[in-house]
């Protein structure tokens with residue numbers, strides 16, 4: 001059995017530097033298995049966002065190999081990247097909502113990008129807005145939403161298309177602890193439906209809220225493996241082997 | 242299914258609004274281009290019709306002081322011309338007409354006084370085709386042999402300086418159109434750039450959510466096309482109004498030659514095509530600019 005068989009993401013010897021500066025990420029190697037729930041922790045500036053950018057295909061590494069969905073995404077032709085991006089849901093650390101669109105249209109964006117017919121969009125988007133408690137604010141522009149409300153719109157947008165991988169960068173940084181737990185439940189629900197979840201956070205309390213989660217820790221650009229999850233395949237995958 | 246997909250991607254972003262001064266810049270550029278093109282085309286038509294009118298024209302003057310001898314030579318020339326091949330029309334300009342023509346310069350007395358000034362007799366000749374240098378030479382030799390006081394000239398020759406001036410003006414119009422088209426293209430390019438600049442973030446977001454280059458380019462083609470269409474229509478209206486007004490004023494001059502400077506249906510179509518070309522240019526620019534931006538962000 002070759003390393004990474006049955007994996008959904010595989011990083012090997014990955015390094016990243018911006019411009020000519022020192023490497024922000026070094027010797028990153030790990031494997032993510034489908035249906036698992038990962039936390040990525042580390043101090044501010046450790047490189048969490050940088051690692052996630054590689055994961056949601058916004059950035060090419062300066063060295064190493066990245067395989068996703070069984071494909072080498074570094075050498076894949078540029079025009080095939082959109083099809084991979086559509087399989088990944090992203091909650092950006094800075095939300096990145098389209099300022100000219102209402103909360104509703106922002107959440108609908110991934111469906112429209114994928115060409116889902118308009119009559120199959122209304123209900124799921126409305127349901128999702130209800131889930132994150134924003135059904136009253138569906139028509140509001142991002143500028144008139146509070147930070148926490150914007151974050152919830154960003155989360156709704158990330159999960160609306162039921163992505164195979166969900167990448168969330170500090171998704172609970174701007175909400176109260178109660179809402180944080182509620183949003184985490186949303187991620188878990190998605191996870192149970194088969195989505196691989198990666199949540200970057202420096203909130204250690206959050207880690208305990210998801211019992212089956214695995215932890216990746218970044219320390220100044222290098223990955224450590226406190227739970228052994230990256231060295232040994234997670235339980236769910238080893239069952240039946 | 243394809244149509245639905247189209248609808249879905251068209252709804253990605255709200256329809257763009259008028260983006261600041263750009264539609265107006267485009268409007269002015271288009272208006273100026275339409276006016277320059279209208280003037281150029283009018284001038285071309287004018288010289289063309291004038292040329293056609295006098296292309297086969299020859300003037301025979303009998304410059305002879307003695308009235309009896311003048312009349313003899315006129316008759317000789319007329320009978321010669323009547324028999325010649327290739328002559329479509331011969332007309333002796335009546336003396337009254339000549340006097341009327343000269344009156345403004347010489348005064349009524351001088352013109353009517355029997356032998357005050359030797360007024361030359363004039364015969365207008367129209368050839369079937371246009372006049373060649375050789376025909377003119379042959380004709381001159383033939384006529385002078387029996388009417389020694391005759392002077393034979395092609396009418397086009399007198400007007401050559403006018404044609405030369407008109408040709409220069411036409412080149413000037415072409416030059417202006419080229420310059421204006423270049424400036425219009427620049428205006429459209431700037432409009433596309435500014436639309437992109439204020440939407441750079443949106444482009445990046447749609448890109449990261451898996452939007453294809455074609456989808457994103459389409460969004461901006463649409464908004465830039467909207468601006469350009471608005472500006473183009475306003476410019477066309479302005480330009481056409483100016484061209485029509487100029488045309489009316491020239492027509493009011495009543496001169497037969499200037500009346501030939503009107504614009505035909507094809508000319509109007511060419512003018513109407515100018516904003517369409519501007520629109521196509523705007524869409525192309527928007528597309529290329531968006532694609533260039535996207536290439537830079539993986």
Ligand SMILES: Nc1ncnc2c1ncn2[C@@H]1O[C@H](COP(=O)(O)OP(=O)(O)OP(=O)(O)O)[C@@H](O)[C@H]1O
Nearest residue numbers: 018024042043044045046047048049050051093202
């Ligand atoms: N676009 C960039 N250009 C240059 N350097 C960058 C860029 N983005 C990040 N960095 C640097 O890379 C390092 C890691 O940044 P990153 O954003 O990945 O950290 P982080 O772990 O997400 O921090 P935080 O918890 O504060 O969000 C930092 O030193 C940062 O200054």
Ligand SMILES: [Mg+2]
Nearest residue numbers: 048049093169
């Ligand atoms: Mg970060």
